Every structure is written in structure tokens, then in C-alpha cells.
Amino acid sequence: MKDGLFQRAIRLGTALIGLVGVLPACAEHNAQVMYIAANMDYEALDCQLRATGGQLFYRSTGTLDIGISNRYRLYPRVFNGMGTSEETTQNTVKELMLENNFIQIIGATVDYDIANVDLGVPLPQGQFVFSATGVESDGGTALMELEIIPPLVGEVLRTAKKLEKPYSSAQLIAYVTLEGKLQDGTTVHSNEFVFPITVCKCCLLFPALDDCIFSGEENEKIPLPCNPGQDVSLDCRAIWAMDLDDVISRCYFETE
Numbered sequence: 303m304k305d306g307l308f309q310r311a312i313r314l315g316t317a318l319i320g321l322v323g324v325l326p327a328c329a330e331h332n333a334q335v336m337y338i339a340a341n342m343d344y345e346a347l348d349c350q351l352r353a354t355g356g357q358l359f360y361r362s363t364g365t366l367d368i369g370i371s372n373r374y375r376l377y378p379r380v381f382n383g384m385g386t387s388e389e390t391t392q393n394t395v396k397e398l399m400l401e402n403n404f405i406q407i408i409g410a411t412v413d414y415d416i417a418n419v420d421l422g423v424p425l426p427q428g429q430f431v432f433s434a435t436g437v438e439s440d441g442g443t444a445l446m447e448l449e450i451i452p453p454l455v456g457e458v459l460r461t462a463k464k465l466e467k468p469y470s471s472a473q474l475i476a477y478v479t480l481e482g483k484l485q486d487g488t489t490v491h492s493n494e495f496v497f498p499i500t501v502c503k504c505c506l507l508f509p510a511l512d513d514c515i516f517s518g519e520e521n522e523k524i525p526l527p528c529n530p531g532q533d534v535s536l537d538c539r540a541i542w543a544m545d546l547d548d549v550i551s552r553c554y555f556e557t558e
Contacts, residue, residue, distance in 0.1 A: 336380055336383060336490060337493040343359035347359065369503045374456075376476075409448075410430070414427065414476055475498055478495040480492035514539060
């Protein structure tokens with residue numbers, strides 16, 4: 303089991319305070335030179351990560367319905383806190399030949415904690431998930447996608463006794479640290495981004511399958527979210543329309 307949330311919060315606050323003081327410095331001396339500012343609301347972005355333009359929407363908590371899906375995707379907004387190589391080394395552009403402080407993100411390490419409950423199964427820790435994007439120096443930003451709960455972890459959650467019954471739930475805390483490389487090969491890391499996710503069984507399916515009315519007509523319009531089983535409700539008709547037998551077996555039950 304990981305450290306308590308209080309100790310985590312203290313360490314995170316200390317790291318962020320330290321980051322403010324070292325932003326102009328060289329990455330070789332201060333490895334934490336990028337940071338995750340927030341999680342984007344992918345539904346509000348119409349399932350598209352836009353590099354520039356448009357209004358930005360954020361999601362501060364998540365929901366994963368393990369009756370529908372075994373994965374959760376985070377959409378972090380990432381900042382590069384380093385100045386240009388010319389600023390940090392005092393060399394001229396001609397002397398530098400390239401911008402070393404451009405960060406190529408290669409993925410993230412994810413750890414998990416469960417708040418105030420025993421799931422009955424240990425969760426895999428230190429999961430490294432690959433995802434590639436680049437962040438320019440001197441205040442550059444980027445939006446990216448990270449599968450912070452991969453199927454391996456999602457399947458473990460499905461075996462938890464605490465989550466056996468329909469509508470049961472538990473609070474999972476994900477700790478996400480990005481890893482990237484500068485152009486000279488130096489490895490850099492972000493702050494530890496803490497993101498709470500409510501893990502539940504069949505809670506996002508509406509209405510319940512035994513109350514679902516599906517005509518089966520070809521022209522019946524059924525709305526689908528960007529990531530079925532994540533954050534927003536799923537129209538029950540989609541389950542019948544796509545013949546998702548595994549979801550039906552987990553979520554079909556008689557209501558009183």
C-alpha cells in the first residue's frame with residue numbers, strides 16, 4: 303500500500319514550490335522541468351485533442367465503469383517550464399545548432415491507491431504506459447492521451463470482491479509522473495499528478511438493461527460517448543445494438 307494521501311499532498315506541494323524556483327535552470331541539475339496542469343474534458347472537446355484554438359474544458363475527477371470498460375484514459379495538459387537553450391546556457395543560436403530544451407515525452411509511470419477500503423486484491427504498481435508527444439521550450443504546452451488504467455489493471459479491478467455487486471463502487475487514486483527526453487538524451491520527469499477515479503460496476507449504463515427499450519431498427523440513432531464506460535453515461539441501447547455479450551453478462555440483472 304502506498305503512503306497516505308496526506309503525506310503525498312505534502313510531497314507534491316513541496317515539489318511544486320521547488321519547481322517554481324528552478325524553471326530557468328538546466329535540466330541536468332533540476333530533472334523536474336515539465337508539469338501536468340490539468341486533465342482535459344475529452345467529451346467537451348468532441349473527442350478531439352486540439353493543439354490550439356477553442357475553449358478548454360477540464361475534468362477534475364473521473365469515473366470508470368468496469369461493467370463496460372477495463373481501461374481509463376487521461377488527457378493531461380502539459381507545460382514545459384524550461385526557457386530556450388540560449389537563455390539557459392548563455393550561448394548564441396549559432397553556437398547551439400539546435401534547441402535542446404524541446405521535450406519528447408515517451409510515457410508515464412502510474413501508481414495506485416484505494417481510499418479507505420480493502421479491495422481484496424493487490425493492484426499492480428509502477429505501471430509504465432507509453433504515449434508520445436512533444437513540448438516546445440519557453441512555456442510550450444501540449445495535450446496528450448494517457449491510458450492510466452490499462453486493461454491489465456482494469457481486469458484486476460473486475461476481480462475485486464468490493465466491486466462484485468451492481469452499482470458497487472470504490473475510490474481509486476492514480477499518481478501519474480510523465481517521463482521525457484531532451485534532444486541531448488537527458489531524461490526529465492514531471493510533477494506527480496494526482497487524479498481521483500470512482501470505479502464502479504454498471505453505474506454509467508442508463509437505464510438498466512432490463513428496463514432498456516431497443517427497437518432494433520436500422521435508423522435508430524444511438525448516441526455514443528468518446529470512451530464508453532468512462533466519465534459519462536452510456537445509452538443502454540448501444541449494448542443491445544452492438545451485441546456486447548460480455549457487458550450484458552456483467553450488467554444484466556433484475557431490478558426490484
